[in-house]
Amino acid sequence: xxxxxxxxxxxxxxxxxxxxxxxxxxxxxxxxxxxxxxxxxxxxxxxxxxxxxxxxxxxxxxxxxxxxxxxxxxxxxxxxxxxxxxxxxxxxxxxxxxxxxxxxxxxxxxxxxxxxxxxxxxxxxxxxxxxxxxxxxxxxxxxxxxxxxxxxxxxxxxxxxxxxxxxxxxxxxxxxxxxxxxxxxxxxxxxxxxxxxxxxxxxxxxxxxxxxxxxxxxxxxxxxxxxxxxxxxxxxxxxxxxxxxxxxx
Amino acid sequence: xxxxxxxxxxxxxxxxxxxxxxxxxxxxxxxxxxxxxxxxxxxxxxxxxxxxxxxxxxxxxxxxxxxxxxxxxxxxxxxxxxxxxxxxxxxxxxxxxxxxxxxxxxxxxxxxxxxxxxxxxxxxxxxxxxxxxxxxxxxxxxxxxxxxxxxxxxxxxxxxxxxxxxxxxxxxxxxxxxxxxxxxxxxxxxxxxxxxxxxxxxxxxxxxxxxxxxxxxxxxxxxxxxxxxxxxxxxxxxxxxxxxxxxxxxxxxxxxxxxxxxxxxxxxxxxxxxxxxxxxxx
Numbered sequence: 001x002x003x004x005x006x007x008x009x010x011x012x013x014x015x016x017x018x019x020x021x022x023x024x025x026x027x028x029x030x031x032x033x034x035x036x037x038x039x040x041x042x043x044x045x046x047x048x049x050x051x052x053x054x055x056x057x058x059x060x061x062x063x064x065x066x067x068x069x070x071x072x073x074x075x076x077x078x079x080x081x082x083x084x085x086x087x088x089x090x091x092x093x094x095x096x097x098x099x100x101x102x103x104x105x106x107x108x109x110x111x112x113x114x115x116x117x118x119x120x121x122x123x124x125x126x127x128x129x130x131x132x133x134x135x136x137x138x139x140x141x142x143x144x145x146x147x148x149x150x151x152x153x154x155x156x157x158x159x160x161x162x163x164x165x166x167x168x169x170x171x172x173x174x175x176x177x178x179x180x181x182x183x184x185x186x187x188x189x190x191x192x193x194x195x196x197x198x199x200x201x202x203x204x205x206x207x208x209x210x211x212x213x214x215x216x217x218x219x220x221x222x223x224x225x226x227x228x229x230x231x232x233x234x235x236x237x238x239x240x241x242x243x244x245x246x247x248x249x
Numbered sequence: 250x251x252x253x254x255x256x257x258x259x260x261x262x263x264x265x266x267x268x269x270x271x272x273x274x275x276x277x278x279x280x281x282x283x284x285x286x287x288x289x290x291x292x293x294x295x296x297x298x299x300x301x302x303x304x305x306x307x308x309x310x311x312x313x314x315x316x317x318x319x320x321x322x323x324x325x326x327x328x329x330x331x332x333x334x335x336x337x338x339x340x341x342x343x344x345x346x347x348x349x350x351x352x353x354x355x356x357x358x359x360x361x362x363x364x365x366x367x368x369x370x371x372x373x374x375x376x377x378x379x380x381x382x383x384x385x386x387x388x389x390x391x392x393x394x395x396x397x398x399x400x401x402x403x404x405x406x407x408x409x410x411x412x413x414x415x416x417x418x419x420x421x422x423x424x425x426x427x428x429x430x431x432x433x434x435x436x437x438x439x440x441x442x443x444x445x446x447x448x449x450x451x452x453x454x455x456x457x458x459x460x461x462x463x464x465x466x467x468x469x470x471x472x473x474x475x476x477x478x479x480x481x482x483x484x485x486x487x488x489x490x491x492x493x494x495x496x497x498x499x500x501x502x503x504x505x506x507x508x509x510x511x512x513x514x515x516x517x518x519x520x521x522x523x524x525x526x527x528x529x530x531x
Binding site: 055079088093094099102105138154 | 285409410411413414416417418420421422423424425426427468471472473474476477
C-alpha cells in the first residue's frame with residue numbers, strides 16, 4: 001500500500017503563552033492527504049491553540065510545524081479556514097456573496113473590485129454548500145446553520161487542498177449538524193479535512209483519525225477509538241451524546 | 250427663505266455649505282468603517298489630539314509670524330500623527346489599550362490648550378476649534394478640503410474589499426495574506442483626515458456624533474457596507490445643510506444645531522422602527 005503524502009507534520013512541538021505553563025508539550029503529529037481528522041479534548045486542553053499553530057497565527061515555543069512541507073504562513077494559499085461563526089458581529093452589514101468573496105482575497109490583489117471569475121466561483125461555491133440563490137441575503141438574517149455554510153463556502157472558494165474548521169458544529173441542532181457533516185464527507189473526497197470539536201458527538205463514523213489533545217497529543221485511527229480512551233482524555237465522568245453517527249462502543 | 254437669499258448673496262455661506270457637503274461625503278464613507286470596525290473611541294481620541302495641531306499651528310502663525318502656515322495644516326499633521334501612534338499602540342499593546350488611548354486623548358488636547366493660551370485671541374480660537382465655526386471657512390480652506398475629501402473617498406472606495414474583509418474578520422483576512430496591520434493604519438489615517446474635515450464643520454468635540462449618527466441611521470435601512478455608505482453620506486449632507494439653514498435666522502451655532510438634528514433624527518428612526526416592529530408582530 002502506498003502511504004499518502006503528509007499534509008500536516010508537527011515535530012516535538014511545545015507551546016506556552018508568554019510566561020504561563022505549557023499549553024502543549026511534546027506534540028508530534030502527522031496528518032496525511034485525504035485524511036478526515038477530528039481534534040477532540042476538554043476545553044482549555046489546547047485544541048484551538050494547536051489549530052492556530054497550524055495556521056501560523058501562533059509560533060511554537062519549540063519544535064516545528066510544516067504544512068505541505070513548508071511553513072504555515074507559506075502554505076496559507078492552500079488552506080481553507082473556517083472560524084466559529086459565534087465570533088462574528090451578528091449585525092455586520094454584509095450579504096452572503098460579499099462574505100464568500102472574502103475567500104478570494106489575496107496579497108496579489110492591490111486595488112479594485114473582484115473579477116468575473118471570482119464572482120462565478122463564489123456563486124458556484126454558494127450553491128455547493130446548499131445556499132443557491134442566497135447571494136444577496138444579509139448575513140445577519142441567516143440561521144446559525146446557514147451562517148456556518150456561508151463561512152464554509154468562504155473557506156472553499158479558493159479551492160484549498162486542506163480545510164481547517166474550528167468548532168463547525170457549535171450551536172447547530174442535530175438535523176442541521178448531520179446535513180453539515182454529509183457536506184464535509186463529500187468534500188473529503190478531494191480534500192484533507194481537520195476539524196476541532198469539543199463535542200464528542202461530532203466524532204462521526206466518517207472521521208478517519210481522532211486527535212486527542214490534553215496538553216499532550218495522542219492520535220488514534222477511528223477504528224481503534226473506544227470508551228477507555230475517551231475516559232482517559234476527559235477524566236471519569238464523561239456523558240457521551242449518542243447520535244446515530246456517534247462512536248460505537 | 251431668508252437663508253436662501255443670504256446664500257445667494259454671501260460667499261461665506263456658500264463656502265460653509267460646500268464645506269458641509271464635502272465633510273458629509275467623507276463622513277458617510279469613513280464613518281461606516283469606523284462604526285462596523287467599532288473604533289469610534291479611537292476616532293474621538295484622534296479628534297481631540299487635533300487640538301494640539303490646531304493650537305501649535307495657530308501659535309506659530311500669530312506669534313512666530315509663520316504666515317504661510319494655517320491651523321488646518323496643523324490639524325492634518327496632528328491627526329495623522331495621532332492616528333499612527335494610536336494605531337501602533339492598539340496593534341502592539343493589547344493590554345491597557347484603552348488607558349493609553351484615553352491618555353493620548355487628554356494630552357493632545359492639553360497641548361493644544363497651552364499653545365492657544367499663549368496666542369492672542371484665545372477665546373475665539375478655542376471655541377471655534379472645539380465647537381466648530383463653519384462660517385469661517387475660507388476659499389483656500391475649501392481647496393484643501395476638496396483635496397482631503399477626494400483622497401478619503403477614493404481610497405475608501407478603492408480599498409473596499411480589503412477594508413470590508415478586515416472589519417468583518419481580521420484573522421481570516423490575515424490568513425488570506427492581507428497585510429492587516431497596514432490596512433488598519435490606512436483606515437485610521439482615513440479616519441484622521443475625515444476628522445479634520447469635520448472639525449471645521451462641527452468642531453472636534455462634536456466630531457464623533459457626526460461620524461456615527463448618520464451611519465447608525467443608515468444601518469437601519471441598508472444591508473451592506475456599500476449601501477450604508479451611500480445613505481450615511483446622504484444623511485450627513487442633509488444634516489450639515491439643514492443645520493446651517495436652521496441656525497442662520499436665529500443666529501445659533503451651526504455645528505451644535507447640526508448635531509442636535511442628527512440626534513433627533515436617530516431617535517426618531519429608532520422609535521419608528523420599534524413601533525413598526527411591534528405592529529408587524531401583532
